Amino acid sequence: MSEPQSIDVIVIGAGAVGENVAGRVVERGLSAVLVESDLIGGECSYWACMPSKALLRPGTVLNAARGVAGAREAVTGPLDAQQVLERRTSFTSGWDDSSQEEWVTSTGIALERGWAKLTGEREVVISHDDGSETIYRANHAVVLATGSTPTVPPIDGLAGLDYWTTREATSAKEIPASLAVLGGGVAGVELAQAYARLGAEVTVIARSGILGNYPKEASGLVLDALRGEGLTVLTDTATNAVRQEDGGFVLDVGDGRTVTAEKLLVSTGRHPHTAGLGLEGIGLDPTTLSRDATGRVPDAGGWLYAVGDAGGVVQLTHQGKYEARTTGDAIAARARGTLGDTAADWSAYASTADRSAVPQVVFTDPEIAMVGRTLEQAREDGVNASETSLEIAVAGSALHSDGYKGWAQMVVDEDRKVLVGVTFAGPEVSEMLHAATIAIVGEVPLDRLWHAVPAYPTVSEVWLRLLEKYGL
Numbered sequence: 187m188s189e190p191q192s193i194d195v196i197v198i199g200a201g202a203v204g205e206n207v208a209g210r211v212v213e214r215g216l217s218a219v220l221v222e223s224d225l226i227g228g229e230c231s232y233w234a235c236m237p238s239k240a241l242l243r244p245g246t247v248l249n250a251a252r253g254v255a256g257a258r259e260a261v262t263g264p265l266d267a268q269q270v271l272e273r274r275t276s277f278t279s280g281w282d283d284s285s286q287e288e289w290v291t292s293t294g295i296a297l298e299r300g301w302a303k304l305t306g307e308r309e310v311v312i313s314h315d316d317g318s319e320t321i322y323r324a325n326h327a328v329v330l331a332t333g334s335t336p337t338v339p340p341i342d343g344l345a346g347l348d349y350w351t352t353r354e355a356t357s358a359k360e361i362p363a364s365l366a367v368l369g370g371g372v373a374g375v376e377l378a379q380a381y382a383r384l385g386a387e388v389t390v391i392a393r394s395g396i397l398g399n400y401p402k403e404a405s406g407l408v409l410d411a412l413r414g415e416g417l418t419v420l421t422d423t424a425t426n427a428v429r430q431e432d433g434g435f436v437l438d439v440g441d442g443r444t445v446t447a448e449k450l451l452v453s454t455g456r457h458p459h460t461a462g463l464g465l466e467g468i469g470l471d472p473t474t475l476s477r478d479a480t481g482r483v484p485d486a487g488g489w490l491y492a493v494g495d496a497g498g499v500v501q502l503t504h505q506g507k508y509e510a511r512t513t514g515d516a517i518a519a520r521a522r523g524t525l526g527d528t529a530a531d532w533s534a535y536a537s538t539a540d541r542s543a544v545p546q547v548v549f550t551d552p553e554i555a556m557v558g559r560t561l562e563q564a565r566e567d568g569v570n571a572s573e574t575s576l577e578i579a580v581a582g583s584a585l586h587s588d589g590y591k592g593w594a595q596m597v598v599d600e601d602r603k604v605l606v607g608v609t610f611a612g613p614e615v616s617e618m619l620h621a622a623t624i625a626i627v628g629e630v631p632l633d634r635l636w637h638a639v640p641a642y643p644t645v646s647e648v649w650l651r652l653l654e655k656y657g658l
Contacts, residue, residue, distance in 0.1 A: 190321040193217050195517060196310050197329045198302040198463065200290070201228020203494030203506040204331030208295045210514025216521060219296035219322055221312055226286040226297070229333055229353075230503040232278045237356040238376055239549055240274040245383035246551045250613065253587035267361050267384045274356075281357070304328065304464035308489050327489055327517045329481070330463065331510070334456040334495035339368070342427040349428075349435070349450040352377065361385050366437055366447035368425055370396035372548050374453030375408065379550050382417050389418040389445050391425055391437065397548060401561075403575065403593045404554045404611035411552055420445075458498045479536035480529050481513030488527070491517065499540050509537045542606065545623045547616040552592065555619040558607035558626045561597050570600045571607075574656045578612050581643035587613060594648045598656065604629045610648070618646055632658060 592612025
């Protein structure tokens with residue numbers, strides 16, 4: 187085995203989050219190595235954010251055209267599934283990460299392809315495909331940016347079957363005749379709609395409702411849309427057993443009912459990918475790993491950090507990249523001796539927004555866009571909160587599409603008179619989300635927000651209607 191190589195920062199995982207950490211510390215004058223056993227760019231680039239949204243977008247555009255008189259008459263056919271798949275593939279660069287590798291090396295970041303394992307304080311051993319090993323010892327920090335992995339439910343018969351996870355669903359080469367989707371969360375519902383619009387007969391099976399982390403008024407609009415497009419959505423339905431039969435899948439959903447489909451997508455959540463990293467050897471439980479606002483893992487001696495899904499706080503790419511920036515800056519500041527053990531809220535070194543200002547979008551059609559807390563979450567956090575909600579029915583929505591259906595809600599901290607949560611549901615509402623994010627992060631007082639006049643006629647006029655209904 188070779189002698190350890192010294193470097194300032196070791197980043198395990200070269201997805202979007204790991205790339206951002208490494209890039210940030212190098213920009214701040216430190217040296218860094220990225221370690222990756224799969225494609226550089228990670229899940230988001232090849233099997234999640236980008237390909238899934240590429241599968242969804244053509245159907246959304248087609249539906250938007252059909253929603254406006256004069257345009258709908260010009261639409262003469264369904265989606266071209268093969269063209270959609272080819273466009274999807276273009277966004278993944280054909281699952282070729284050579285351009286990402288070029289970016290890494292051009293920034294001065296060292297790259298090691300292989301499997302990393304912590305073997306001691308600030309020490310990592312990398313195992314390569316050829317059987318060789320490389321050892322690195324970090325001068326300042328080791329960062330875990332290993333993402334997350336699918337959580338597979340303990341359903342009788344499921345283990346060992348050739349089912350899809352989101353990886354197979356986003357990289358498929360053809361559209362199956364039928365698809366059963368196990369799970370009513372964001373990924374499952376998005377892919378269910380995408381595949382239905384591409385020609386598959388789709389059944390969604392959810393143990394409770396769909397999109398349970400969002401207000402029911404918002405998720406209800408999505409549920410109505412899915413059912414209106416011909417998808418079968420079974421809510422409050424358990425899957426008791428699964429088997430393969432005649433080249434397809436048969437799911438027992440209780441009361442003598444079964445669901446059959448050519449393909450089965452299991453999309454029942456994800457958990458941090460922290461197994462196999464050697465954490466047990468340094469006294470840490472990989473199943474309960476946590477991080478502070480700067481990314482540091484408590485009780486690890488001050489040198490170990492976790493960001494993105496691996497940190498277990500928020501499983502969203504954009505929020506992981508935000509954590510990567512704050513953590514990279516914190517590592518560099520500590521290396522300079524200008525930052526102690528803690529960092530002030532909203533400083534460059536603390537991912538404070540993780541607690542109360544996380545923006546998230548469900549890219550179904552209609553969309554759900556939410557930032558901050560729901561009314562229930564705010565009250566659970568001890569906030570004296572009120573809610574104001576209404577249907578989106580303004581000049582801009584009427585112009586957007588015939589029969590536009592939307593809903594909006596704002597959650598107000600009544601003691602401080604600032605927003606702590608905003609939700610929009612409707613076609614293309616994600617483009618209004620950043621305004622809400624700014625209002626929450628900036629703690630803009632409602633009486634000042636009243637002076638932010640929405641342009642007419644846009645869907646953003648719903649802001650005015652919400653504030654009017656609130657009483658301003």
